[in-house]
Amino acid sequence: MTQTISTNQVISQAAGYIVSDMDGEKVMLSIQSGKYYNLGQVGGDIWDLIKEPVSIEHIVQSLQSIYDVSQIECEEQVRSFLEKLKEEGLILIS
DSSP: OOOOOOTTSEEEEOSSEEEEEETTEEEEEETTTOOEEEEHHHHHHHHHHTSSOEEHHHHHHHHHHHSOOOHHHHHHHHHHHHHHHHHTTOEEEO
16 A cells, blocks of 8 residues: 655645646646646646745645635545545655
């Protein structure tokens, strides 16, 4: 079982992806694998937030200022999304 991402870890984008906006949703292409990813609107917001290394806590606070969502639900959703990005090698964790 992989270790889950904790709130005090710092997350940032991995290099090597072409990202584009399509009707308010972010889509990206892995230059290395040729895979396409549709991050959606909220996923695109998270992607924008991790351009620079940032904590999950900061991501959650930023999203709560945009969306009407509880801190617990937001944190769970952010962690779940970041776990998927981690599995695909799309983020760096420190």
